[in-house]
Structures are given as C-alpha cells and as structure tokens.
C-alpha cells in the first residue's frame with residue numbers, strides 16, 4: 001500500500017440527492033456522486049493538487 005490519507009473528506013447531500021465530497025486538505029470538490037461506492041472510489045483516486053494546497057496555505061497566512 002502506498003501512502004494515503006483517510007478521513008479527510010467532508011460529505012454533504014445536495015438538493016438533487018447526490019453526495020458531494022470535498023477534500024479537507026486542498027478543498028477541491030471531488031465529485032457529486034449518486035452512490036457511496038462511487039464516492040469512495042473517487043476519494044481513493046484523489047491526489048491533492050499541489051497548486052491548490054499552495055493557494056490555501058497563502059490564504060491561511062493572509
């Protein structure tokens with residue numbers, strides 16, 4: 001197993017009944033999925049975007 005983070009995603013249900021998954025590290029919306037299986041799959045595939053991380057780091061300093 002390679003390095004992976006877990007438990008770093010926020011989930012919320014949209015009005016259209018989809019599950020929205022947001023990475024709490026880089027604040028990217030991964031998906032708006034219909035099923036938890038699909039969501040878990042997207043989360044497993046997700047790699048944080050270094051540029052997005054840079055932006056969020058700059059925002060924290062501001």
Ligand SMILES: [Zn+2]
Pocket residue numbers: 023024025026027028046047048049
């Ligand atoms: Zn991320």
